[in-house]
Amino acid sequence: MHFIHKRRGPLGYMAIKIDLTIAFDRVEWRLLFVIMKQFGFCDSFINWISECLTTSSLSFILNGSPFGNFKPSRGIRQGDPLSPFLFVIYIELLSRLLAREESLNNFKGIKISRTAPSISHLLYADDLVIFCRATLEDALCINRILSSFSSWSSQLPNKEKSQIHFSSNTDFSIRNDIINLLGFKSCDHKSKHLGLYFCKPSSRKEAFKDTLDKVTSKLSNWKAKTLSQAGRSVMVKAVVHALPNYVMSTALLPINICNKLDAISRKFWWGSNSNGNSLMLKSWDVICSPKSIGGLGFRRHHDANLALMAKLAWALASNSSSPWISLIKAKYLRGKSFLNDNLIACNASWIWKDISSCRDLINNGSIYSISCNSDIAIWKDPWLPPCLSSDLTINCPNPLSLNLLRDCIDSDTCSWKMDIISVTFSKEVVEDIIKLHISPVNRPKTLLWSPSKSGKFSSRSVYLHSQVNRFSASIHSTVFPWKWLWNSHIHNRHKLLFWRIVNNILPCRDRLNSLFKISDTSCLLCKANVEDLNHIFLHCPFIRQVWRTSFWLFNVSIYSAINISQFISMILNPSCKIFGSNLRRLEFISFTAVLFENIWLLRNKINQGAPFFPVLIFVNNVARKAHDYWFSSVKKMQFKAVTNPRWKSPPTGYYKINSDASFANNIAFSGVVIRNWNGSIILAFSRKHNCHDSTTAECLAIMDACMIAQDLGIKSAQFESDCLNAITFINGSSENSYWPSQPVVDSIKRYWTGWPSWNFFFAPRGCNKAAHELAKWATLNLFEGILQLNEIPVNVFCDFGFPIVDSLCS
Helix, strand or coil: CHHHHCCCCCCCEEEEEEEECCCHHHCCHHHHHHHHHHHCCCHHHHHHHHHHHHCCCEEEEECCEEEEEECCCCCCCCCCCCHHHHHHHHHHHHHHHHHHHHHCCCCCCECCCCCCCCECEEEECCEEEEEEECCHHHHHHHHHHHHHHHHHHCCCECCCCCEEEECCCCCHHHHHHHHHHHCCEECCCCCEECCEECCCCCCHHHHCHHHHHHHHHHHHCCCHHHCCHHHHHHHHHHHHCCCCHHHHCCCCCCHHHHHHHHHHHHHHHHCCCCCCCCCCCCCHHHHCCCHHHCCCCCCCHHHHHHHHHHHHHHHHHCCCCCHHHHHHHHHHHCCCCCCCCCCCCCCCCHHHHHHHCCHHHHHCCEEECCECCCCCECCCCCCCCCCCCCCCCCCCCCCCCCCEHHHHEECCCCEECHHHHHHHCCHHHHHHHCCCCCECCCCCCCEEECCCCCCCCCHHHHHHHHCHHHHHHHHHHCCCCHHHHHCCCCCHHHHHHHHHHHCCCCCCHHHHHHHHCCCCCECCCCCCCECCHHHHHHHCHHHHHHHHHCCCCCCHHHHCCCCHHHHHHHHHCCCCCCCCCHHHHHHHHHHHHHHHHHHHHHHHHHHCCCCCCCHHHHHHHHHHHHHHHHHHHHCCCCCCCCCCCCCCCCCCCCEEEEEEEEEECCEEEEEEEEECCCCCEEEEEEEEEECCCHHHHHHHHHHHHHHHHHHHCCCCEEEEECCHHHHHHHHCCHHHCCHHHHHHHHHHHHHHHCCCCEEEEECCHHHHHHHHHHHHHHHHHCCCEECCHHHCCHHHHCCCCCCCCCHHHC
């Protein structure tokens, strides 16, 4: 559309937007089955589809009741999940007709550049767009195709809704002739296609104003006062964040619209008085941070917009095979690299400018996977993880001696050529390079997203990665175990109350005085001390009496040295022992949540002129609510039985090989213990490795176990590790593995192919204790190699009564 809008010269182009009249209801079943047959669907599958379509019956709703019953002879049902797929097959007939006529040069599509492929039509279900030259010859051909398609399929274009957009250089007489021939209207600037403007609007602000209006209209139907703050949190995520997502995935919204969306979210969440004023006691930037660091998981719209658009930039950088990628490359890249080279921006379309603006986000987390045949350009392509050295040329002795990374790799051993990299790179870079492992599998050059464990790109991952500096500031501002709070079993309303207490954003008198200098700061419950949150919930004589007379007989005065935030942290701590069992601790948390909620409600009622409650009545009221709340909550809880797992010997004829790793400061020591079916230790081994994460260290330990088993010729073995991720990666597909560990997993699978009776299992720490203790011992003693069992403490291999050695160890 940008090409049509900017078209100059003697030849004009046009885009025909066609709306089909009740398209789903006009699908002819017999024609659909013929098309499916031509596509190669088997008869049994076509019969299943036929049964789904022909056995349906319809009724009319008359005065609220079903009336009559009849069987349709054509059409597919709206809302049926199968219907869109069937219609795509059905409409392919039109696509083939257009492609055939274009191949015969009866009409020509649009080429946005000399090397770009020709685009004649785009189909998305019943939304069609046809591109061609703005000539009577092309219009006659399109009219003939539509007539043939209509006569075969019963599909009719809606001439009231179908429109034609002409390039500005098209003569007005030709425009009128084409409009009269096809019977469609000329496109105005308000028409839309798939929810976006079909013609280029006058400005971005005008183009995306509808997005702002939709959000405002949706929230105006809800009164913030009728919802709790927890309910408003759900509304912000479900409406203000969700509604613009589609539009923000296609273009960058203007900053002022994003700011207005943030303002709408902020005002709705905080609420407002009759004058429309809001009391906002916490920075919105802090609230728009992950729950794990003290926020509520809200998003700033401009940051989210960049993350969503980065998905298109990633598709371009990773050489996706989509048709739009071919168009963009032919128009703007012209053989250049999207990640490394200068990009064309003159007279560019909005979509290209928006994608280009996301390139820095992509560059900050991109990395190419390394294999023996890597054709990675050493000095241009990213191949060192961002957590390691960022600039290869720093103190580099000879930066131009090599071009491709495969020249630094020994393909026979899948290892680095130390003699080459030591003279090519600086000492610091060499130390980082040797931590990278090389896959023995010859894979094509693949771009990975390093912040994601799997290496797969996602908008969520790029959003979190792009905001890491802002989130770091939030972490240092409030030190609190937020995961304990959000993982607790209490209601979301109570979680939010605890969150507000910890962040000191309840409007108590002391907090209001710090903002507005009010005259009276005394507590509304005791009329004595200054009313802050520590006083209201812990130190007020009224609340202390409530604690003492409650079912718990809790003496809160012994915790006078801690503040309310520390108190909440203490009771949420899973290892807290002051309540005895964990179940009692959970019940106390529920009681505390109900008590705090009712204390705050009582305080607010008194502030509005309500009479004071006697302590006993208040305690009984809270006790009843807490009991009902706990009784309903405990039914939903699932408690894991505490077990003491033991190592089990393998079946007769099998060996069990346990492995573990100790990792610290980018150095790992593996521990491998081999036992026979009697449970006796046959061999113990340790090796030192360079790596930069614990999961890779665990995989290296398993690889050591495989190497030793192969050297010993062990045909039947059960490998165990207490790293669930490593075992999952080995037993699963390569697509779902942890990308830094993928080369090691490839090596393990290469060992595995030669020994079909090998199996890999996850084992809890208690079943893997010997390998775990061995790895720790090897780290402390810097030991590598095969161990003589009499050289280390016996308690390292103390494993539930099994003998340490037998005659095989001699």
